[in-house]
Every structure is written in structure tokens, then in C-alpha cells.
Amino acid sequence: MTSRRSTSATSADPSFAEFPSLAYDDHVKLFFPSAGAEPVLPVPGPNGLDWPGGTIAPEGRDYTPRRFDREKCELVIDFVLHDGGVAADWAARAKPRDRLGMGGPRASFVVRDDFDFYVLIGDETALPAIGRRIEELPAEARVMAFIEIADSAERQTFSPAASLDLRWIERSAGTFLIEAVKAAAMPSEQTYVFIAGEADMSKVIHDHFIAQGxxxxxxxxxxxxxRGEADFYDGHEH
Ligand SMILES: Cc1cc2nc3c(=O)[nH]c(=O)nc-3n(C[C@H](O)[C@H](O)[C@H](O)COP(=O)(O)OP(=O)(O)OC[C@H]3O[C@@H](n4cnc5c(N)ncnc54)[C@H](O)[C@@H]3O)c2cc1C
Known part of the structure; x- marks a missing residue:
């Protein structure tokens, strides 16, 4: 039997009618209520966001809007199921009609669609952003994607208009993202590179591209x- 390492939560809610998500790496903040409690949402206060009536702020984590269907007001979020996380535990136990709080996206970082080439690199936490980019780029675009996953059961299929060179890097086969990226021949055309996932891995790959000029x-x-840090915040993207 293959163990389940990711799951999707689909939520349909009329309040999503105005949901703005312009960029593939947008994120929403999900707020996880404690067991049996209703979700609470922050309210604007004099010094930023406050929690109503002195409520203790619930745990919040960032997730990517993988797909949004405006007609159905339906939002899809894909969760990696790992051990020992508030968000991952919630997703592993979630049942139909369970409720979460959600805020955002606050701003979108929109990248032009007319570079000669796109290289997309990430682990399974970046799979929603990379999958979305692959499916949103226009037919003229050329894309190379490197995605590290646990094993072949975690592969996904995409429906790209763009031409796609997709490389799954499977840990079960003893292959890893950093080595795979370093060993690959990169496009010589003007290329936009997106890297996301575990923070140290992301920095090593970033520095590799810089070292390559x-x-x-x-x-x-x-x-x-x-790795080893709960509720990690990357305050300094490269
Ligand atoms: C902009 C942005 C978009 C993101 N989009 C997604 C997304 O769409 N889907 C998604 O699954 N994640 C996504 N993430 C990553 C997710 O927010 C983190 O993995 C988060 O730490 C999960 O929270 P948690 O409560 O499960 O674990 P935490 O309580 O934060 O961490 C508990 C422990 O688990 C470890 N841990 C955290 N994440 C992982 C992991 N993936 N694998 C193994 N160990 C882990 C930590 O190092 C820590 O030791 C995104 C993050 C950002 C910043």
C-alpha cells in the first residue's frame, strides 16, 4: 500500500466571489481552529490586525491557491502531509464541511509571460505553485520543471498549453533536487527561474544560478x- 503524502481541500463558499489571485505563487494564510471550535478571523486594529474580543490568535500557515473556479466559487488547496505540523495534521484529519479561517492573498508578484524560457524548481510544497504556472503559461512559452517528491506515487499530471520538459526527482530513487539541478544543462536563452521549497535547499539552488552568472x-x-522549524517565515526572499 502506498502511504498518502498529500491531500487536496476544496472549498466552495459564496464569499469567494471576489477572490483575487493573480500570480502562481500567491499565498493565503489559513487559520486552524482548535478542536471543536469555530474559526475566527482577524479584524483591522490600530496597529495592524487584531483578534476580536481578546481571542488568542489561532495557528496560521501559508498555502497556495492551486486552482480557483470563479463560477462555482470553489478554491482548491493542496496540503503536503508530513509529521508533526498543525496544518498537516488538520488536513490529514479533515472531513467534508470542516471549516477553516482564511485571509489573503494580500499582494501578487506577477511575472511577465514573454521570457524565452521558464525554469521552475521546487519540492512538493511548491508543487501547487509550479503546477499552476505550468498550466497558466501561454502556448508560446517554453518551460523546464524540476520537482522533488517522495516517490512515483506523488507524480501529478498537468494540462499545459506551453511546451513542457518535466523532470520528477524521486527521493525513493536516491535522487535529490540540488544535485539534479546542478547536473542539468540549462537553457541558453533569457530564462526566468523560480525556486521554492525547503529554505536551505532553495538558497543553495539560488546561489548555484548566481555562481553560473x-x-x-x-x-x-x-x-x-x-527543516526543524515550526511556522517558519522567510522574511528575506532572494
Ligand atoms: C508562500 C508559501 C506557499 C506555500 N504553499 C504551500 C502549499 O500549497 N502546500 C503545502 O503543503 N505547503 C505550502 N507551503 C509550506 C507550508 O506553509 C509549510 O510546510 C508549513 O510549515 C506547514 O505547516 P505545519 O503546521 O504543517 O508544520 P509546522 O508546524 O510549521 O512545522 C512542524 C515541523 O514540520 C516540519 N515541516 C514543515 N513543513 C514540512 C514539509 N513540507 N515536509 C516535511 N516537514 C515539514 C517543520 O520543519 C517542523 O519541524 C507554503 C509556504 C509558503 C511560505
Missing amino acids: HDPDLIKAAGYWR
């Missing part, structure tokens, strides 16, 4: 989580 303005590298 890649224009720093054409790289976005983000730490989506850090």
Missing part, C-alpha cells in the same frame, strides 16, 4: 518551510 533579477527563490 544568471541575472539575479531573473530569479525568485523562496523558503516555504525550514
Whole structure:
């Protein structure tokens, strides 16, 4: 039997009618209520957001809007199921009609669609952002994607218009993202590089591209989580 390492939560709610998500690496903040409690949402206060009536702030984590269907007001979020996380535990136990709080996206970092080439690199936490980018780029775009996953059961299929060179890097086969990226021949055309996932991995790959002479303005590298650190915040994206 293959163990389940990711799951999707789909939520349909009329309040999503105005949901704005312009960029593939947008994120929403999900707020996880304690067992049996209703979700609470922050309210604007004099010094930023406050919690109503002195409520203790619930745990919040960042997730990518993988897909949004405006007609159905339906939002899909994909969760990696790992051990010992508030969000991952919630997702592993979630049942139909369970409720969460959600805020955002607050702002979108929109990247042009007319670079010669796109290289997308990440682990499974970046799979929603990379999958969305692959499916949103226009037919003229050329994309190379490197995605590290546990094993072949975690592969997903995409429906791209763009031409796609997709490389799954499977830990079960003893292959890892950093080595795979370093060993690959990269496009010689003007290329925009997106890197996301475990923070140290993301920095090593970012630094590799810089060492190869890649224009720093054409790289976005983000730490989506850090090994051994709960509720990690990457305040300094490269
Ligand atoms: C902009 C952005 C977008 C993101 N989008 C997604 C998304 O769409 N889907 C998604 O699954 N994640 C996404 N993440 C990553 C997610 O927010 C983190 O993995 C988060 O730490 C999960 O919270 P948790 O409560 O489960 O674990 P935490 O309580 O934060 O961490 C508990 C422990 O688990 C470890 N841990 C955290 N994440 C992982 C992991 N993936 N694998 C193994 N160990 C881990 C931590 O190092 C820590 O030791 C995104 C992060 C950012 C910043």
C-alpha cells in the first residue's frame, strides 16, 4: 500500500466571489481552529490586525491557491502531509464541511509571460505553485520543471498549453533536487527561474544560478518551510 503524502481541500463558499489571485505563487494564510471550535478571523486594529474580543490568535500557515473556479466559487488547496505540523495534521484529519479561517492573498508578484524560457524548481510544497504556472503559461512559452517528491506515487499530471520538459526527482530513487539541478544543462536563452521549497535547499539552488552568472533579477527563490522549524517565515526572499 502506498502511504498518502498529500491531500487536496476544496472549498466552495459564496464569499469567494471576489477572490483575487493573480500570480502562481500567491499565498493565503489559513487559520486552524482548535478542536471543536469555530474559526475566527482577524479584524483591522490600530496597529495592524487584531483578534476580536481578546481571542488568542489561532495557528496560521501559508498555502497556495492551486486552482480557483470563479463560477462555482470553489478554491482548491493542496496540503503536503508530513509529521508533526498543525496544518498537516488538520488536513490529514479533515472531513467534508470542516471549516477553516482564511485571509489573503494580500499582494501578487506577477511575472511577465514573454521570457524565452521558464525554469521552475521546487519540492512538493511548491508543487501547487509550479503546477499552476505550468498550466497558466501561454502556448508560446517554453518551460523546464524540476520537482522533488517522495516517490512515483506523488507524480501529478498537468494540462499545459506551453511546451513542457518535466523532470520528477524521486527521493525513493536516491535522487535529490540540488544535485539534479546542478547536473542539468540549462537553457541558453533569457530564462526566468523560480525556486521554492525547503529554505536551505532553495538558497543553495539560488546561489548555484548566481555562481553560473544568471541575472539575479531573473530569479525568485523562496523558503516555504525550514527543516526543524515550526511556522517558519522567510522574511528575506532572494
Ligand atoms: C508562500 C508559501 C506557499 C506555500 N504553499 C504551500 C502549499 O500549497 N502546500 C503545502 O503543503 N505547503 C505550502 N507551503 C509550506 C507550508 O506553509 C509549510 O510546510 C508549513 O510549515 C506547514 O505547516 P505545519 O503546521 O504543517 O508544520 P509546522 O508546524 O510549521 O512545522 C512542524 C515541523 O514540520 C516540519 N515541516 C514543515 N513543513 C514540512 C514539509 N513540507 N515536509 C516535511 N516537514 C515539514 C517543520 O520543519 C517542523 O519541524 C507554503 C509556504 C509558503 C511560505
